[in-house]
């Protein structure tokens with residue numbers, strides 16, 4: 001698989017101190033690439049570098065072979081990289097449908113907004129079932145699904161997710177990660193950070209372990225999953241079993 005996104009020797013951080021230190025990895029086109037690692041390792045910072053909220057001090061980020069480091073978030077969004085905000089990003093007093101339509105804010109053509117909304121309704125039943133309900137009336141997990149649906153309005157090539165399962169009970173987590181798989185099957189490349197390592201790796205086609213702002217290990221989801229050291233560090237010993245069943 002060729003790389004859709006590449007980070008090459010990236011140094012980046014906040015206020016003059018580096019969090020990412022010579023970080024290099026790539027996100028293959030058509031992959032679900034999952035970044036795992038301890039708290040404070042720099043995972044969210046990686047995603048901020050990708051979406052343009054943090055500019056690297058050194059190194060480059062390329063998307064479809066073109067350099068994007070140095071571009072602003074709006075420009076990066078326009079290229080087809082959409083990051084779903086960590087949580088509570090819906091307008092609670094607007095309906096579910098209105099929230100999803102808002103995702104198409106960069107689109108001028110109303111007919112195009114309507115066309116995409118219909119496609120998204122096919123992928124996310126909740127957008128139909130709860131269309132007229134206020135977003136604020138939904139559970140945390142349901143709101144997460146509407147956030148996913150909204151991000152698809154821009155027809156992104158790369159969907160960036162920071163800990164999509166955060167704060168969800170196990171059943172809702174499974175449903176939310178299934179919908180990540182749905183977005184992937186719909187043709188999106190996914191870059192996600194997941195603190196639920198078992199669930200994240202079971203979904204991933206590619207996994208990157210980050211520690212102290214550097215890549216510690218990179219491989220297929222199952223390679224990382226079955227690495228004894230990683231199992232010991234992050235999975236409480238033993239290797240992970242699939243928390244999300246593979247689709248057939």
Ligand SMILES: Nc1ncnc2c1ncn2[C@@H]1O[C@H](COP(=O)(O)OP(=O)(O)O)[C@@H](O)[C@H]1O
Nearest residue numbers: 014015019037038039040041042043044045046
């Ligand atoms: N906005 C910020 N300003 C200053 N330091 C930050 C900011 N965001 C994160 N950091 C610091 O950068 C380091 C990495 O943070 P982060 O990328 O959020 O890690 P992770 O997502 O892996 O938990 C941490 O030490 C954190 O305190």
Ligand SMILES: [Mg+2]
Nearest residue numbers: 043044045162
């Ligand atoms: Mg984080």
